[in-house]
Amino acid sequence: MTEALNYEMPKAYEPGKVEQKWYQFWLEKRYFEPKIDPKKKPFVIIMPPPNVTGELHIGHALTAILEDIMTRWHRMKGEPTLWLPGVDHAGIAAQVVVEQLLAEEGLTRHQLGRERFIERMWQWADQCRGTIAQQHQRLGVSCDWSRERFTLDEGPSRAVRTVFVRLYEKGLIYRGERIINWCPRCATALSDLEVDHKEISGHLWYVRYPLAEGNQFITVATTRPETILGDTAVAVNPDDERFKAMVGKEAILPAVNRVIPIVADEAVDPSFGTGAVKITPAHDPVDFEVAQRQGLSLVNILNPDATMNENAGPYVGLDRFACRQAILSDLEKDGLLIKVEPYAHSVGHCQRCQTVIEPIASKQWFVKMTPLAKPAIDAVLDGRITIIPERFTKVYHNWMENIRDWCISRQLWWGHRIPVWYCQECGELTVTIEDAKACSHCGSAKIEQDPDVLDTWFSSALWAHSTLGWPDDTEDLRYFYPTTVMETGYDILFFWVARMIMMGLEDTGDIPFRNVYLHGLIRDEKGEKMSKIKGNVLNPLETLEKYGTDALRLALSMGTSPGNDIKLTPSRLEAGRNFANKLWNATRFVVRSIEPDRTNMKIQWGSLPVEDRWILSRLSRTISSVTNLMEGFQFGEAQRQIHDFLWGEFCDWYIEFTKIRLRLAGEAPSPIPVLVYVLETSLRLLHPYMPFVTEELWQHLKHRLPSGWAATESIMVAAYPEVEDKVIDPQAERVMESVIEIIRSIRNARAQYKVESRQWVEAQIYSNQLTSAIIPYSQTIQTLARARPVTFPGSRQEAPPQENALVIVLKESEVIIPMESMIDLEAERKRLQDEIEKSQAEVVRLEARLNNEDFLTKAPAAVIDKERQKLYSLTDKLERLKQQILEF
Numbered sequence: 001m002t003e004a005l006n007y008e009m010p011k012a013y014e015p016g017k018v019e020q021k022w023y024q025f026w027l028e029k030r031y032f033e034p035k036i037d038p039k040k041k042p043f044v045i046i047m048p049p050p051n052v053t054g055e056l057h058i059g060h061a062l063t064a065i066l067e068d069i070m071t072r073w074h075r076m077k078g079e080p081t082l083w084l085p086g087v088d089h090a091g092i093a094a095q096v097v098v099e100q101l102l103a104e105e106g107l108t109r110h111q112l113g114r115e116r117f118i119e120r121m122w123q124w125a126d127q128c129r130g131t132i133a134q135q136h137q138r139l140g141v142s143c144d145w146s147r148e149r150f151t152l153d154e155g156p157s158r159a160v161r162t163v164f165v166r167l168y169e170k171g172l173i174y175r176g177e178r179i180i181n182w183c184p185r186c187a188t189a190l191s192d193l194e195v196d197h198k199e200i201s202g203h204l205w206y207v208r209y210p211l212a213e214g215n216q217f218i219t220v221a222t223t224r225p226e227t228i229l230g231d232t233a234v235a236v237n238p239d240d241e242r243f244k245a246m247v248g249k250e251a252i253l254p255a256v257n258r259v260i261p262i263v264a265d266e267a268v269d270p271s272f273g274t275g276a277v278k279i280t281p282a283h284d285p286v287d288f289e290v291a292q293r294q295g296l297s298l299v300n301i302l303n304p305d306a307t308m309n310e311n312a313g314p315y316v317g318l319d320r321f322a323c324r325q326a327i328l329s330d331l332e333k334d335g336l337l338i339k340v341e342p343y344a345h346s347v348g349h350c351q352r353c354q355t356v357i358e359p360i361a362s363k364q365w366f367v368k369m370t371p372l373a374k375p376a377i378d379a380v381l382d383g384r385i386t387i388i389p390e391r392f393t394k395v396y397h398n399w400m401e402n403i404r405d406w407c408i409s410r411q412l413w414w415g416h417r418i419p420v421w422y423c424q425e426c427g428e429l430t431v432t433i434e435d436a437k438a439c440s441h442c443g444s445a446k447i448e449q450d451p452d453v454l455d456t457w458f459s460s461a462l463w464a465h466s467t468l469g470w471p472d473d474t475e476d477l478r479y480f481y482p483t484t485v486m487e488t489g490y491d492i493l494f495f496w497v498a499r500m501i502m503m504g505l506e507d508t509g510d511i512p513f514r515n516v517y518l519h520g521l522i523r524d525e526k527g528e529k530m531s532k533i534k535g536n537v538l539n540p541l542e543t544l545e546k547y548g549t550d551a552l553r554l555a556l557s558m559g560t561s562p563g564n565d566i567k568l569t570p571s572r573l574e575a576g577r578n579f580a581n582k583l584w585n586a587t588r589f590v591v592r593s594i595e596p597d598r599t600n601m602k603i604q605w606g607s608l609p610v611e612d613r614w615i616l617s618r619l620s621r622t623i624s625s626v627t628n629l630m631e632g633f634q635f636g637e638a639q640r641q642i643h644d645f646l647w648g649e650f651c652d653w654y655i656e657f658t659k660i661r662l663r664l665a666g667e668a669p670s671p672i673p674v675l676v677y678v679l680e681t682s683l684r685l686l687h688p689y690m691p692f693v694t695e696e697l698w699q700h701l702k703h704r705l706p707s708g709w710a711a712t713e714s715i716m717v718a719a720y721p722e723v724e725d726k727v728i729d730p731q732a733e734r735v736m737e738s739v740i741e742i743i744r745s746i747r748n749a750r751a752q753y754k755v756e757s758r759q760w761v762e763a764q765i766y767s768n769q770l771t772s773a774i775i776p777y778s779q780t781i782q783t784l785a786r787a788r789p790v791t792f793p794g795s796r797q798e799a800p801p802q803e804n805a806l807v808i809v810l811k812e813s814e815v816i817i818p819m820e821s822m823i824d825l826e827a828e829r830k831r832l833q834d835e836i837e838k839s840q841a842e843v844v845r846l847e848a849r850l851n852n853e854d855f856l857t858k859a860p861a862a863v864i865d866k867e868r869q870k871l872y873s874l875t876d877k878l879e880r881l882k883q884q885i886l887e888f
């Protein structure tokens with residue numbers, strides 16, 4: 001493979017040519033696969049499995065890049081490192097996509113039948129998985145593809161069944177009739193988490209129900225008049241004096257003329273509406289509970305597609321919203337609708353398709369959560385699991401402490417089918433891991449499997465252990481579990497992270513991971529969340545085609561810190577690309593400098609010039625700081641410091657210093673060994689962020705180095721740089737910082753006075769105690785600041801006063817630049833003189849005007865005021881001009 005590398009370095013970096021080549025090389029060398037070593041503690045990340053619903057978006061790219069940074073870093077530190085990739089079958093989301101594809105062929109899943117539909121799903125899912133893996137590889141991710149898992153694979157599927165059966169046997173999974181969230185479009189139950197609550201400005205309709213006897217009415221208020229058809233009672237608070245006499249009597253339900261009781265129940269809030277409320281137990285969670293207490297019957301009025309069913313009397317067949325209009329106009333006709341008020345209230349919408357959810361009483365499977373939540377709360381409380389950033393710990397506890405039972409059955413075909421068989425002979429349930437052949441109670445073969453599948457998140461909840469082989473006792477599970485970091489977006493803390501903690505503890509007795517790192521969301525330049533609807537989405541593939549993968553990786557990790565949203569802008573992507581180019585050019589310079597002199601690579605530690613000691617010291621400090629930051633999950637700041645060191649110190653200064661030294665060869669020791677050392681070390685420091693360009697450059701460098709340098713085959717398996725305290729040299733840093741400051745100040749002065757580049761300026765430098773250390777850099781200052789002559793006149797106190805000179809006061813030095821070395825004094829004096837005369841004339845004119853009675857009486861106050869302001873500022877300017885000309 002290395003033979004294939006063209007060792008001629010092209011002028012410019014072309015990411016496209018390099019990326020594919022190195023990714024294949026890494027794969028062939030099987031660097032991504034960890035070696036199990038019982039003596040070492042492994043570093044493990046289980047990748048959040050993207051949905052198998054098509055392409056990766058920029059949020060997936062952020063996840064992948066952050067995890068790859070951690071993975072590459074730990075691998076270079078010599079830890080057995082596993083990053084396990086996977087894909088989620090994505091229940092509803094995936095089924096919806098394939099149903100849409102079928103619809104284009106004029107087919108429904110019911111026409112196809114369950115078996116053939118599942119075949120279609122698999123074909124499509126396999127294709128998407130291929131695309132997702134390819135896209136991940138383009139991002140440079142170093143995950144272990146040999147361990148890739150899909151939630152519907154045999155292993156994870158057996159884990160799902162095992163957990164279901166165990167929890168069922170423990171009484172933690174049960175089947176019951178509850179009010180669940182029903183999406184009429186997806187035709188399935190949803191968990192509470194899959195429902196988005198939106199504030200809607202609706203109406204509150206007041207409807208009177210006639211009493212069965214006499215001619216009185218009782219008035220109720222409702223936001224969903226169509227549910228009147230499902231009422232089985234009217235309830236009032238037992239302490240409400242207004243209704244005391246009515247309790248125990250009966251009312252007649254309008255439209256369907258059903259007789260319903262008037263009951264007293266504590267749950268009724270006397271201040272809502274009229275104080276009397278309609279009870280629709282099949283379509284409201286509170287009413288459902290009232291009905292349980294009062295022994296009321298349930299009347300379901302909806303078909304699964306939210307049209308009205310046979311219980312809706314004359315409205316049967318109507319859509320729920322059409323029914324609402326029809327029933328309102330009938331009530332009005334009958335004089336039963338007495339008032340309408342605007343009313344803002346929260347309405348649940350399906351998170352997948354945004355259809356309005358119907359609460360419906362339905363027989364579903366649930367997980368009893370409170371017993372599972374307890375150990376999961378403790379694991380975070382006692383610090384076995386750390387949530388980063390810390391503020392999400394509170395959010396986690398709040399949710400866990402108020403957790404409700406989890407509805408896990410879905411009326412879908414795509415997913416893990418519920419392992420429950422119903423016996424047609426004895427009516428009992430058979431719940432087993434293996435497919436049942438006969439009823440476990442009576443032995444009858446007349447059994448039928450539950451048609452439903454499990455919520456996708458049920459299998460995701462097992463992901464940290466099922467991917468490692470659980471329920472089997474595998475080597476992977478023993479070695480890699482508990483994992484080290486769960487890195488994901490803060491938006492799925494409850495959906496996924498919390499459930500993994502609960503199920504991990506329940507199934508294995510141990511936490512699934514030690515750290516939860518929550519990254520933020522990606523926003524555009526205006527700070528808006530990226531979404532297809534807004535059209536501000538960046539496609540990761542297009543982005544990396546245009547800028548290169550490393551540029552995208554740098555842009556996405558720039559400024560990132562736990563829990564905080566990041567902005568992805570074109571200027572960041574450009575900055576990433578520019579940085580890759582900067583490194584390319586720097587390496588090209590080093591590589592070309594090595595050529596004639598490649599044998600002498602030993603650093604002469606005892607006799608290094610100050611600038612060598614400075615850059616080595618700065619490198620070591622950068623390594624130290626970066627390591628601390630990475631350990632604290634501050635990947636954005638660590639990246640900034642590597643970038644600033646490489647660009648701001650190494651490329652902009654050290655390389656420039658060495659160019660001068662190389663030109664003056666013979667006088668000082670060759671800078672090449674240090675140049676190579678710092679570059680090679682920095683490339684390793686940067687590698688986790690920009691794997692492709694660093695590998696390419698490192699290989700170019702390695703090819704030119706004697707053996708012993710860069711001993712590994714690839715930078716990705718080379719050691720991560722370590723701090724070397726012995727090279728920390730505060731005095732060298734102090735001297736070189738002063739030299740840089742002096743050069744920079746002269747450059748700034750030149751820019752300020754627009755001195756042409758070919759012109760030399762004169763500089764006198766006073767550096768007190770540092771003078772003797774800086775004097776050897778006078779040649780450097782001359783070359784880099786275009787200053788000649790550069791003199792060090794001794795003590796500033798004893799120096800004669802300077803006229804016509806620019807005095808620049810720096811941290812440890814003073815730089816004095818005679819003005820005449822920057823500008824033509826005669827011309828400047830003439831320019832000032834002209835300016836003074838012009839201003840003088842204007843002042844005279846303004847003064848005359850402001851002394852003119854006629855002007856003062858006729859002009860509007862604002863105009864006079866403006867003229868006065870003008871005069872003030874002109875007078876001030878004139879003073880300053882006169883001062884300036886005096887200084888000449």
Ligand SMILES: [Zn+2]
Pocket residue numbers: 183184185186187350351352353354355
């Ligand atoms: Zn839906």
Ligand SMILES: [Zn+2]
Pocket residue numbers: 423424425426427428439440441442443444
């Ligand atoms: Zn049976």
